[in-house]
Amino acid sequence: MRWTLKPKPSKENVEALQKALQIDPVLASLLVQRGVDNYDAARKFFRPSLDDLHDPFLMKDMDRAVARIEQAIANKENILVYGDYDVDGTTSVALMASYLKTKHSLVYTYIPNRYDEGYGVSYKGINFALENDFTLIIALDCGIKAIEKVAHAKKMGIDFIICDHHRPGAVIPDAVAVLDPKRDDCTYPYKELCGCGVGFKLIQALASKEGKTAHDLTEYLDLVATAVGADIVPIDGENRILTYFGLQVINNNPRPGIKAILNQVEKTELTITDVVFLVAPRINAAGRMKHGNYAVTLLAEEEPDKAENYAAEINDYNLDRREIDKQITEEALQQIIDNNEQNCLTTVVYHQDWHKGVIGIVASRLIETYYRPTLVFTRSGDKLAASARSVRGFDVYAALEACQDHIEQFGGHKYAAGLTLKAENYEAFKQAFEDVVSGTIDRTLLTPEITIDAQIDLKNITPKFYRILKQFAPFGPSNMTPVFMTDGLVDTGYGKCVGEDKTHLRLTATQPNSTARFVCIGFSMGDKYDLISEGKPFKAVYSVDENQWQGNISLQLKLRDLKA
Structure with a gap:
């Protein structure tokens, strides 16, 4: 372990804050390190308020998204709420569908199958919408790179509203509205919302048209807090407010689906860490082992008895997931030894029979042993699919971008990404990834760091x-x-x-x-x-x-x- 002591903040700032708050100088120093350097900032930090959430209409295209949904409700159109199969996606879909169903009966949900559709918007999903007379798809936690698919849907007479938080490419999809704070042309003050957070801003905007505020939407914040924790986005700014109140809902009055999960873990007062390690894996297990629809059904269920049954089923998936990821991790570690790759700067492993639903978890487990950028591949149809995980301080997304000549498709974040490639390109990609990482990574990043x-x-x-x-x-x-x-x-x-x-x-x-x-x-x-x-x-x-x-x-x- 590398021990890194954070630089001491300005002595003047610490003393001023200590005097203003009448607290221990160590605590004052911790606050200044976090950007809390005056009385008003401290008040907002220690006493988060829903009134401090930004106006949702500051987000580019929000007015267009609201107008299109209002039109769909007025015209009695079928609305399809579409989201990814992970925690952020399934909570987003449960949130948006639950809210819209209070206004409109013709709301349905769609989660792509991890195994035959893959991540994000799929042609199969669009065809489902076409065959079932859907004229509006609201895509959550995905869609920002679905240029061709959104164009295809438009030709079929299906409109898209996209609520995403991933980095856009050079081109923005031709949707009715694209809500993504990371758009270069979006001046929304807070950039780090998760997909469910962007979805919440949309229902906040819709509710405001009826004179309602975020205070009237607190029942949805258990979903938002769960997504914030699971997606490992910064817990500052709006995310801190949403998580603070979301945890209150989780601990005091959670929806039946989350309450049913809490009944399994037998914990009285959950922190965000508990949500990440106890609640999120169970929600994730549905999409990993079976289908993400099971998670949406659980999270949207209003009857406690049914929720208990759904939660029990999902818990079984989670137990299966644990067994499988343990077995694959052991096999992957042995593969590294057999290939004599212990001293590489990357880990890239592959087996055609590894379960696609757990390869991301396995990648994280391998980093616990070999602390370096890691990809775990398995076969997916006629292609190979991988989950990538990185070490602190290294941008694995940028490294994949540098290897894109060998890749069919990729997407994700600085520390976690997914990709597909042709089987014949695997060895060339593996070498290219090793070359890119070894040529760009600061070697000190390959030793785990504790920041003090x-x-x-x-x-x-x-x-x-x-x-x-x-x-x-x-x-x-x-x-x-x-x-x-x-x-x-x-x-x-x-x-x-x-x-x-x-x-x-x-x-x-x-x-x-x-x-x-x-x-x-x-x-x-x-x-x-x-x-x-x-x-x-x-x-x-x-x-x-x-x-x-x-x-x-x-x-x-x-x-x-x-x-x-």
Whole structure:
């Protein structure tokens, strides 16, 4: 691990904020690091308000999208709500369809089949719309690159409204409206909405025509918060507001589909991290193992008993997914060894029988062992399909762009992408990808990095300190859980390896001449026991959280890494 201490923010700014808020200087420093450097910014940070959401009509084409939907409702047209099969796509479809059905009975949903249609807008989906007399398709979390498909639909008399958040290409589809904050010609103030967030802005705009505000739409925010967490978009600006209130809905009054999932995980108060690791994988499992329609059906269901049945079915898919991704990960790791590719700067592996629904997860798992840009391929029809994942700081989308002579189709983000290519181009692509990465990547990025917010002493960690720290949530990109480093630590003599297989480390840390002591837990850090044994001094990187045991709540340190 590389330990990188963030630069200290301006002393003047920290002191001014500390004085204005009457808080610990460490906390003031953390806020300034996050761009919260005055009283008003702090008020908005700690007290998010739906009133601070931007006017949806600031988004380019929003007026056109609203007018076309109002026309469709007035003319009793069939509307098809179309979205991708992942969490962002299925939550988007559930949100838009649920809202429109309160205004119009002729609303239906369509999720493409991962295996015979692939990602995004498909000709099969357009043909379905044509055969069933749909004259308007609202595409969510996809469509920004569907130039030919949108043109084809237009010839067939089918209009498109696109709500996307991915990077556009050089050409924008010829749709009635293209809502995408990342359009170069869109001046919308916040660029980092997920697909479901763009969908929410559209229903916010529609509701405003009836004199309603975002306060009247809070019931949809459990879906938006789930999508924000799952799609790993920054949790700042509008996303922070939407997630903050979405988590309140999830914890206090979730829709029956999400409540049914929560009943499976038996957790009372969910954080955004819990949503990412407990709720999102179950929603995703439907599209990975069976069909994304199952997730939409669950999320849009209004009857609790039916929702429980749907959630149980999806949980079974998730259990199957776990088994399969574990098996494929083992096979992929063995392939790297067999091909003697441990020292490459990329991981590119392929097997024709690997399950297409889990190759993205496998790519992430491989990065845990070989920390480098990774692609996992499988066969998909007469082509090969891959999921790409990257390491922090390296743009895998740009690397794929540099290899596009070997690729049929690709799309995605800086850190995650998907592509297809012809089988005969696989080896040439594999070499080209290795060449591009090795020629452009900063070698230090190939060592995992821990970014440290501040170096502190244990005495800084008080109940009041933690109470305020807790209010920094929801955490995520652009507002990560604060990470601290403390030097000169010693174990009080109770350190030991714990867990069934003794792979975790538990100890009680203190500093010389200090009365402060904290239980520390380091998951999968049992191999570092020798660093802390026999009173050896060590330094640690950690976050602060709560431990609940037999009704008692105490502060503990969640270790990220240790060094002598």
